[in-house]
Amino acid sequence: MEGTSVEAVRKTVRTYIIVFVSLMVLTLITVAVSVLHLSIGMAIAVALFIALIKGTLVAGYFMHLMSEKKLIYSTLILTVIFFMALMFLPISHALDNLTR
Amino acid sequence: MSERTKKGSGGEGTGAESAPVHHDDHHHEASFWRTYVFSTDHKVIGIQYGVTALLFLLFGFTLMMLMRWQLAYPGQAFPLQWLADLLGPDRMPDGIMLPEFYNQLGAMHGTIMVFLGVVPLAVGAFGNYVMPLQIGAPDMAFPKLNMASYWVYFAGGVTMLVSFFVPGGAANSGWTSYAPLSVIATTGQTVWLLGMVLLITSSLLGSVNFIVTIIQLRAEGLTFMRLPFFVWAQFVTSFLLLLAFPPLEAAGVLQLMDRLAGTSFFLPSGLVVSGVPLDVAGGGSPLLWQHLFWFLAHPEVYVLILPAMGIVAEVIANNTRKPLWGYKSIVYATVFLGFMSFIVWAHHMFLTGMGTTISTFFQTTTMIISVPSIVILTALLLSLWGGSIRFNTPMLFALSFLPMFGIGGLTGLPLGLAPPDIHLHDTYYVIGHFHYVVAPGTLMALFAGVYYWYPKVTGRTMNESLGKIHFWGSFIFLNGVFMPMFIQGLAGVSRRLYDGGQIYAHAQEVLYLNEVMSVSSWLLGLAQIPFIINFFMSVRKGKKAEANHWQATTLDWSATTSPPLAHGNFETVPHVHRGPYEYSVPGAKRDFLPQDQRAEA
Amino acid sequence: MEIPYTATARPDTGLYNGKLGIWLFLASEVMLFGALFSSYILLRVGAPVWPHGSELLNVPLATINTVVLISSSVTMVMSWASLMMKDFSKYRMYMGFTILLSFVFLVIKYFEYTSKFSHDIFPSTSTFYAIYFTMTGLHGLHVIGGIVVNAYLWGPGNKMWKSDPQRFTNRVEIAGLYWHFVDLVWIFLFPVLYLL
Numbered sequence: 001m002e003g004t005s006v007e008a009v010r011k012t013v014r015t016y017i018i019v020f021v022s023l024m025v026l027t028l029i030t031v032a033v034s035v036l037h038l039s040i041g042m043a044i045a046v047a048l049f050i051a052l053i054k055g056t057l058v059a060g061y062f063m064h065l066m067s068e069k070k071l072i073y074s075t076l077i078l079t080v081i082f083f084m085a086l087m088f089l090p091i092s093h094a095l096d097n098l099t100r
Numbered sequence: 101m102s103e104r105t106k107k108g109s110g111g112e113g114t115g116a117e118s119a120p121v122h123h124d125d126h127h128h129e130a131s132f133w134r135t136y137v138f139s140t141d142h143k144v145i146g147i148q149y150g151v152t153a154l155l156f157l158l159f160g161f162t163l164m165m166l167m168r169w170q171l172a173y174p175g176q177a178f179p180l181q182w183l184a185d186l187l188g189p190d191r192m193p194d195g196i197m198l199p200e201f202y203n204q205l206g207a208m209h210g211t212i213m214v215f216l217g218v219v220p221l222a223v224g225a226f227g228n229y230v231m232p233l234q235i236g237a238p239d240m241a242f243p244k245l246n247m248a249s250y251w252v253y254f255a256g257g258v259t260m261l262v263s264f265f266v267p268g269g270a271a272n273s274g275w276t277s278y279a280p281l282s283v284i285a286t287t288g289q290t291v292w293l294l295g296m297v298l299l300i301t302s303s304l305l306g307s308v309n310f311i312v313t314i315i316q317l318r319a320e321g322l323t324f325m326r327l328p329f330f331v332w333a334q335f336v337t338s339f340l341l342l343l344a345f346p347p348l349e350a351a352g353v354l355q356l357m358d359r360l361a362g363t364s365f366f367l368p369s370g371l372v373v374s375g376v377p378l379d380v381a382g383g384g385s386p387l388l389w390q391h392l393f394w395f396l397a398h399p400e401v402y403v404l405i406l407p408a409m410g411i412v413a414e415v416i417a418n419n420t421r422k423p424l425w426g427y428k429s430i431v432y433a434t435v436f437l438g439f440m441s442f443i444v445w446a447h448h449m450f451l452t453g454m455g456t457t458i459s460t461f462f463q464t465t466t467m468i469i470s471v472p473s474i475v476i477l478t479a480l481l482l483s484l485w486g487g488s489i490r491f492n493t494p495m496l497f498a499l500s501f502l503p504m505f506g507i508g509g510l511t512g513l514p515l516g517l518a519p520p521d522i523h524l525h526d527t528y529y530v531i532g533h534f535h536y537v538v539a540p541g542t543l544m545a546l547f548a549g550v551y552y553w554y555p556k557v558t559g560r561t562m563n564e565s566l567g568k569i570h571f572w573g574s575f576i577f578l579n580g581v582f583m584p585m586f587i588q589g590l591a592g593v594s595r596r597l598y599d600g601g602q603i604y605a606h607a608q609e610v611l612y613l614n615e616v617m618s619v620s621s622w623l624l625g626l627a628q629i630p631f632i633i634n635f636f637m638s639v640r641k642g643k644k645a646e647a648n649h650w651q652a653t654t655l656d657w658s659a660t661t662s663p664p665l666a667h668g669n670f671e672t673v674p675h676v677h678r679g680p681y682e683y684s685v686p687g688a689k690r691d692f693l694p695q696d697q698r699a700e701a
Numbered sequence: 702m703e704i705p706y707t708a709t710a711r712p713d714t715g716l717y718n719g720k721l722g723i724w725l726f727l728a729s730e731v732m733l734f735g736a737l738f739s740s741y742i743l744l745r746v747g748a749p750v751w752p753h754g755s756e757l758l759n760v761p762l763a764t765i766n767t768v769v770l771i772s773s774s775v776t777m778v779m780s781w782a783s784l785m786m787k788d789f790s791k792y793r794m795y796m797g798f799t800i801l802l803s804f805v806f807l808v809i810k811y812f813e814y815t816s817k818f819s820h821d822i823f824p825s826t827s828t829f830y831a832i833y834f835t836m837t838g839l840h841g842l843h844v845i846g847g848i849v850v851n852a853y854l855w856g857p858g859n860k861m862w863k864s865d866p867q868r869f870t871n872r873v874e875i876a877g878l879y880w881h882f883v884d885l886v887w888i889f890l891f892p893v894l895y896l897l
Contacts, residue, residue, distance in 0.1 A: 009785040016782070020775045027767050034755060034896040047892035054888045062778045062881045069715040071315065072724050079728040082343050082442045083735045089458070090391040090743050093446060096455035239704055241718045308725045316706050316718050346729045350736035357835055362825030365740065365832075383828040388743050392736055 012061075019061045026054050138251075140243035143664060145250050146229030147557065150550075153221035154635075156257060157543075158628075160212035163205045165625055170197045171600035172618035191269070199598045203272035204288065206596060208260070210275025211292065214400065215299050216257050218542055222407035223303075223341070224253065226549050227310060227334045229557065233656035234328045236319025236676065236696075238668040241312040249305035256298030263291035274596065276397070279366030279389040283358045284373055290359050293352050300349045303341045310338040319655065319696075321676035325431070326695070328654045328680040329424065332431050333410030336438035337403050344399035344442065351392035358384075365389075387452055394445035402441045404538055406434065408501065408545035409476055415498035415548050416480055418652045420487030421691050423681040426479040433472035433479075440469040450518045451525050459518050466516035473509055477502065493567030497548035500575050501541060508536030511586065526596075529589025532582050540578040547574070547631070555649040559662045560642030566634040573627025580620030584613035651692050653682055658694030708868040723875045727882050734886055737839070741832050741893065752829050754895045759813055763895045766809050767887065773802035774884040777851075777877045784870045789862055792873070796855045799880070803848050810841055833894050840890060843883045850876050 030050045038046065060066045065076075139145060169178055177195030178184045184195035191201040232240055240246045263270040268286025271277065282289050314335050318327075327335075354365040362380060366389045369382030417424045424430065446454065446462045454462075481502055489495065511533040514520035524530060547570075555561045591610045593601040600614045601607030648657045659674040674696040682693040710717050745751050754760075780795035817823075817830075824834040854876055861869040 006786050009782050013779065013782050016775060016778055020771065023771045024768065027764065027771070030892055030896065031760065031764050034760070034892075040897075044897055047896050051889050051892050055885050058774065058881050058885050058888065062774055062884075063878055071714050071716060071721065075724060075728055078339070078439075079343060079731050083731055085443050086347060086395060086732065086735050086739050087742070089443070089446065089461075090388070090739055091746060093391070093449075093452075093454060093458045094385075094387070094743055094746055096458040097453050237704075241704060241706075242722065243704070304726070304729055308722050308729075311725055312718050312722045315714060315721060316711050316716070317704070342725060342729050343732050346733035347736035347739075350733050350740070353839065354737075354740065354835065357824060357831065361823070361831075361834075363831035363835070364825075364828060365744070365835075381825060381827050381831070383744070383748055385743055385747050388740055391743075392740070395736070 015061055019057050023054055023057060026050050138247060140239070140247050141666065142228050142232050142240045142243070142246060143557075143666075143669075145246050146225050146227075148250055149220050149224030149228055149253070150226075152254065152257065153217050153225055156212055157217035157221065160209050160217050161625065161628075163209040163212070165621055166197070167202060167205045167209065168618035168621045170202055170598070172615045174599035174602055200269065200272060202598050203274075203596075204264070204270040207271045207274050207277075207292075208264070211271070211296075212260065213538070214275065214404070215296070216253075216260060218404050218538060218546070219303070219400075220253060221546055222404065222542065223310075223334065223337060224250070224306065226330075226407060226411065226546075226553070227306075227337075230553060230656055231310065231331055231334050232313060232317070233556075233660060233664060233669055234331050234654050235314060235317060235322055236655045236659065236670065236674040237313060237317035238670070240309050241316055242309050245305050245309050249302045249309065252298050252305065253302035256295045256302060259291060259295035259298060263288045263295065266291055276393060277355070277389070278393075279355065279358070279384075279386045280368070280371060282389075283355065283366055284378070290356065293356050293359070296352050297349060297356075300345045300352070303345050307338040307341040307345075310334055311342065314338075319674045319676050322655075322695070325428065326676060326679050328410075329413040329427065329430060329434075330407075330410035332434055333406040333413075336434050337406045340399040340403050340406075340438055340441060344396045344403075347392045348396035351389060354392075355389065387449075390449050390452065391446070394448045395442075398445040398448065399438075399441040401534070401537065402437060404542050405505070406438070408505075408542040409434075409480070411545045411549040411552070412480060412498045412501045414652075414654070415494045415552050416483050417681040417683065418552075418650050419490040419492065419495040419498075420484055421490075421683045422483060422487045423679075423683060424479065425482040425485070426475075427679070427681065430476050430479045433475040437469060437472040437476075440465060440472070444469050444516075447516050447521075450521045454518075463517055467513075470509065470513060470516070477506060477509070492551075493562070493564055493571060494548045494552035496568065496571045497544045497551065500571070501545045501548070504536060504540035504544060504578075505542075508533060508538075508541050511536065523592075524589060526594055527589035528585040528593050528595055531595050532585030532589055535582045535585070540575075540582065544574070544578075547571075550635075552650070553656075554638065554642075555645030556656060556660075556662050556664070558639050558642070559645055560638055560640075561645045561649065562634050562638045562642060566630040570627060570631040570634065573630070574624065577620045577624035577627055581617050581624060584610075584617050588613055648694075651690075653692050653694050654680055655695055659696050708865060708871060717871055719871055719875050720878075723878050727878065730882060730886075734836075734839075737832075737836055738889070738893070741836070744828050744832060748828060752827075754829075754833075754893075754897055757829065758833065758895050759816070760895050762809055762813050763891055766806055767891050769802050769806050769809070770884050770887050773799045773806070774881050776802065777880045781870070781873045781877050784862075784866075784873055787866075789859075793855065793859070796851060796873075800848060800851050800855060803844055803851070806844060807841065807848075810837065836890055836894065840883070840886055843886070847876075847880050847883050851880065 030047055033046050033050075034043065037043075065072075136144065139148075175196060178192060178197070179195075181195065184192045187201075191198060228240070228246065232238075260270075266287045268288055270288040271282075271285065271292035273282035273285045273289060277289065277292070314327075314331060354363075357363045358365050358367065364380045364382050364384040366386050367378065367380050367382055367384045368386060371378040371380070371382065413424055413430070444462060444465045446458065447466045450459055450462075484499075511529070515524055515530060515533060551562055551567055588601070588607070588610045591606060593604070593607045593610060601611060645662050647661050649662065650657065652658065655674050655676070659670055659672075661671075665671065676695045677698055678693060678695055680695060682688075682695075684691045685693050704718075705711070706716075706718050708717060714721070776795045776798040780792045780799060783789075783791035783795055814834075822830060824831045854873055858872070859869070861872070
């Protein structure tokens with residue numbers, strides 16, 4: 001972000017405040033939803049969806065991923081692919097077990 | 101380090117070619133500790149890594165030579181009385197090896213060879229020393245992290261050694277530390293886990309540093325497709341270390357919790373040990389350990405092999421005096437190989453009751469990943485075609501890598517398919533297969549690297565005759581050790597047997613091979629003596645080497661002195677004009693065009 | 702010879718060394734926590750029954766902690782923005798708040814843990830508690846790491862602002878990226894452990 005003008009930074013400060021408020025609201029929503037005792041599938045979907053939005057806000061604005069260099073994107077895409085492999089392959093093995 | 105000499109010394113912007121760098125004469129005379137022990141110079145750290153790793157290789161090899169006695173002559177007293185006395189009655193009462201001690205030797209041989217020997221030598225030593233020179237960088241991007249990486253590795257190594265002296269001895273659940281056995285094992289396993297956490301941390305520090313250095317500190321004009329293949333190999337290797345090691349770190353933490361805090365991440369419900377139900381909450385999954393372990397350990401295979409291929413590529417191009425055949429295909433194959441290595445790991449787990457869907461997936465990816473390996477090997481082989489080959493010691497080692505890795509790779513194919521794997525799983529066939537990849541494969545390549553870069557590091561050459569004795573001895577006896585393993589394995593002899601299979605009827609036909617392998621391994625030990633003598637003697641007595649001893653094209657040879665300058669490596673910042681292997685270019689005055697040389701008029 | 706691009710960006714990548722370094726480090730952290738989340742899923746799917754987190758854990762305390770950590774993320778990014786606007790005293794203030802909030806987080810965590818221990822609940826009690834203590838514990842270690850770095854940049858490390866302001870701003874940015882990541886992990890830990 002070097003070379004960014006003082007004026008531009010001042011503008012982003014406003015963005016940070018908006019993001020902060022949204023994060024707070026989303027936190028309250030996710031807690032509120034959990035009180036409703038939805039079915040477990042629905043609850044997981046809603047909670048993870050909200051967490052995903054919050055995560056995107058933090059990564060996108062606080063970590064400046066909205067305007068980052070290509071190199072960082074490629075690194076992260078690679079990481080996400082392997083992250084997915086790590087998430088889904090062990091569990092599919094467990095579900096595909098012969099002993100089940 | 102902090103002298104702010106002048107701007108643009110790194111060659112940013114358009115810049116003048118080979119801008120001279122100011123040499124500040126007011127370097128503070130660095131203390132002995134700063135220069136040789138806690139140095140931040142990548143060259144010193146590389147040498148530290150190299151010497152430490154070679155010592156660990158020797159130590160791990162010694163463990164194996166001990167094991168081979170028990171395998172060849174089970175239950176017989178060890179002939180070297182003093183060594184048996186030294187090891188004491190807890191390990192070798194009356195010179196006879198206890199099964200517990202045998203298990204320690206097995207687990208620690210694997211751990212030490214892989215994590216303390218080969219990887220630190222291939223990445224820590226060669227990567228650290230050579231890579232910055234080849235890309236024209238003054239040092240690594242983060243010199244202090246680099247130093248930390250070495251010392252954390254050192255601490256991990258010491259931890260592993262200490263584990264031999266805790267009650268119950270060192271870790272004894274195999275280098276794979278499968279749960280639940282490892283969770284209920286003796287204290288040595290806890291120390292092993294702590295040691296692993298240190299080694300993983302060291303790898304992470306190193307890999308971040310390597311990637312940043314390669315991306316950010318390349319000399320001007322050195323585009324990615326002009327990088328020497330060795331640098332590419334280190335680059336992909338670093339990504340493997342960076343992204344595959346953390347899951348093992350997580351698994352290590354979980355196993356530590358199991359052992360120290362009484363959790364049951366890897367302990368299933370209803371576990372009975374020696375007739376007594378285990379008093380734990382249960383509900384864990386032993387398979388979880390295997391997943392997390394192999395998520396690292398399969399990419400780890402490529403961490404072992406890729407730098408070796410990098411070294412072989414350099415040595416072959418240099419000694420055939422020809423460009424590498426299909427440089428671009430090798431590079432793309434390497435990147436693809438690195439990518440695929442993350443999604444093949446469960447082919448180590450076909451016998452865990454895996455259903456057909458997932459097993460088909462992993463069989464397919466495993467078959468796919470053999471393609472890039474073959475592309476690389478074929479390209480290296482074709483590079484020999486029509487070259488006027490110089491058969492010096494590094495070249496002999498590099499050439500032997502090709503068939504040895506070929507055997508290692510091809511014998512892996514049956515293991516990657518579930519049906520033959522059911523027969524071969526956990527037999528000596530598997531041991532033979534991965535040792536061919538790592539020992540006659542990678543180790544031979546690493547020796548090639550030692551002989552090849554020795555003149556650069558020390559300014560003197562190693563003795564050729566001793567080198568050739570070392571080569572032929574190693575080559576013959578390595579095969580003597582590992583080839584019989586395939587025969588034993590196909591006959592169904594299991595690995596990790598304390599008596600080498602004596603009590604099994606099906607093993608009787610092939611038992612005589614145990615003695616063949618053991619004698620080979622001890623002769624292999626003898627064959628290393630010329631190397632050790634050569635290594636130390638040549639530092640003082642070797643012939644003085646020129647800056648570009650092998651008449652090579654890459655920056656490490658063409659733009660530095662031997663050894664390179666202590667601070668900053670280069671007298672002038674190199675500027676790269678051409679690809680890495682321009683040997684025997686038609687019309688050129690000499691048979692090699694260094695990367696930093698401008699076009700000839 | 703000096704190492705290039707410690708403070709300024711390399712033209713073709715547009716990055717200075719530290720920034721690429723921290724992102725690579727964070728990539729490895731993603732894999733570390735990824736492995737833990739993967740373990741969580743595997744253990745949960747394999748379990749015959751799995752408790753609802755809100756029945757066993759203290760949701761109000763965790764909600765407060767979420768608010769605290771998100772706030773600390775905002776003050777962190779504000780401290781960096783203040784340096785970009787050349788306002789050093791504001792930087793000190795925001796960074797101070799960040800450190801303070803991280804301590805608040807740890808104190809609340811401490812009360813959460815001790816109340817569990819006082820009810821004879823330990824990691825060994827059940828797989829649920831095992832994964833709860835391990836994941837939050839590891840996250841807590843990351844918080845402590847962040848405090849050490851931030852405290853250094855708030856205190857003794859701030860001398861660099863005078864000698865090399867660009868590099869100091871970079872350092873704060875890097876520390877910030879790490880800190881936001883710690884926040885990010887918590888954003889996922891909170892619903893996964895406490896609400897589901």
